[in-house]
Amino acid sequence: MAKKKATLTAEDKQGEQIDEIVSRYGGEVGMLIPMMQDLQAECGYLPAEQLRRLAERMELPLTRLYGIATFYSSFRLTPKGLHEVTLCVGTVCYLKGSGVISEMIRKEFRVDAGGTTPDGLFSFMPVNCVGACAVAPVMIVDGKYYDGVTQDAAREILRALPETQDAARKEAKK
């Protein structure tokens, strides 16, 4: 058994991943979106190769999967950065200045909405309302909420982000 595992190629592993995800939902077409969500959760994005495999496995045209991947804003087709930065631009946050903060981040860190900084430090995702309007404006970095952020505060938080995986892990432990 152990020997067999050792000979598994990267390709086999990728195939296994798809098989496992599909069987998790009993191969039901209606669960295509949850399958893609799982794939993204495991890979961090939707790798083109894996989407092709999933389409084959589900016996669906690849366009159907791309249609979904590009329709829903939570799907991404490129790898994400080391950190995930979500900025709420819902009405209340916007009225309290998150529009300006978003502009600052895009300009100063050279990142597009939904994209990743050139150095791969973080992916930036402005979203419509995270439901924490009472403490607007809200920015979420790797799952941690920052309330009442200003331009300066946001800049400071982003500049202080650990730049390597190791440093990030240490920071998380703290």
Add this chain to the structure above:
Amino acid sequence: MTQVETKRLAGPADLEKWREDVRRRASRVTQCIRVCTGPGCMAKGAAKLYGLFKQAVEQSGADIAVEAKCVGCHGLCACGPIVVIEPGEIFYQQVEEPDVAEIFRETVLGGRLVERLLYKDPASGKTAKTAAEIPFYKAQQRIALAGNGFINPTSLEDYLAIGGYTALPKALTTMTPEQVLETVEKSGLRGRGGGGFPTGRKWRSCREARGEPKYVICNGDEGDPGAFMDRVVMEGNPHAVLEGMVIGAYAIGSHQGYMYVRNEYPLSVERLKEAIVQAKEVGLLGEDILGSGFSFDIRINRGGGAFVCGESTALMASLEGRPGEPRAKYVHTVEHGLWDKPSNLNNVETWANVPTIINRGADWFAAIGTPKSKGTKVFSLVGEVVNTGLVEVPMGMTLRQIIFDVGGGLKGGKAFKAVQTGGPSGGCIPAQFLDTPVDFDALTHLGSMMGSGGMIVMSENTCMVNVARYFLNFLREESCGKCTPCREGLAQMLHVLDHITHGEGKPGDVECLQHVAEILEGTALCALGKTAAHPVLSTVRYFRDEYDAHILEKRCPAKECRGLFRYKIDEKACKACGLCRKHCPVQAIAGEKKVPHVIDQAKCTLCGTCFEKCPFSAILKV
């Protein structure tokens, strides 16, 4: 003691026995520390507080039985994090980590109050000991939010203790599906998701529709920015939603349910999943519920971050694994919905109301509210209001009561300008209509709508043209692009509004907006497009003067649109510290030590840096 928990309940008698057991055990806990873990409090570090309290309980070794508990949102998010101590319901607000030890020592062990953490009413200066003494809570009546703030959302036993799952056995064993339907119809409950369609009538249409199986769906795709009531119900009391759905399924004759939860709410998904597992384990969900012979199962789907999926036909498309594009609604979803089968979709808050209606009866519910809008409604009261948070009030309360009595008025004594209701499909209501009683029909009459319950309060500092532009931009980005009026119409309207807010508007622009808006309303495929023009139309209707100021005088009265106002230094307030001069990117500010600084208007690019940097608020917008 724990044996009961995993045993399947054979019938209502078993359930009651368990409930008694839970209550008996709970009565032994003499003190309880309830830490609010709603979204607002969590953002301010409530999880850490809970950890510290738990630690304090474990380490105290005190003789008394103390329990630290995570509970759902209390509603008064502005004062978070909130911690409530039982007995006495002592309400502590803005609790920080260093306060934990003091609360534990003084209140829990010593039975004394920590005065400085109590709520102080800014209007009367009175200190409130309990939530009931705070004006914010006084005017509220809680049905959907009743369990929030009291129970641990991850504990089925907690839900049982407050009387949860009493409506379900009542419906299953003492009522026929027809009787359940009649009760909901008679109660006058209308859909809380926005449309306000009578819930009972919808259920009946689905029940009577031909075709099997029938589906029951819970819409938890709360997409309106500025609204978070469904999130709080799902995360604070998930079993109430489940119980409502099972009762609905029984009335409709459905055996499969779906919950569609917004992608941005991972905690809601987690809580609901957990609740489903718990309910299934004991037979409150799944096969042969409580030995009644009725079976019903629920599956959860996460949304993909598309606003349009809150629309019922788009949501069903998404459940089928397709892009969430709506279809024309002349074919009703109650007849041909998910997988072309009869499907009944209701919003989270609607479902959460059902158990109480069954328990207390249609007449009790119908006695609350206005002639055509019964019961209560949860609003997320946010924006420039003092008491931001969630409020649940009887229908028919006026906007003024909600914003000023419950909400405590505007922050910093600013003047009220408008309240935006109904999310991106709603409109802005000006001060002259503050005394309008809030119900489905009155808000629609004013050119806005109830929507899912977002209420965003705006002050004199908010530019209404910019607000309209914000919503239009939102809807243009979220338009699925299937029908031309919505896809192209919104882009064109946004184009015109961009010009206006940049000071490039010309006479006739407003009429152009109105014209396109009319086309949209008449021809768009789904509610997103049909109502997309509301923010523009309502602001034109009530704030035409602001549009005219932008277009004709190239001036933004609220001083928000960049380029349509100037920055000036107030000579009296300027301390000549030099900060603005140092930070100005174009060296437009001149001045020396001890001499008030001056902005060279010819050089100024209106970037606003000086305004942000000045520590003395000496930079004025004129």
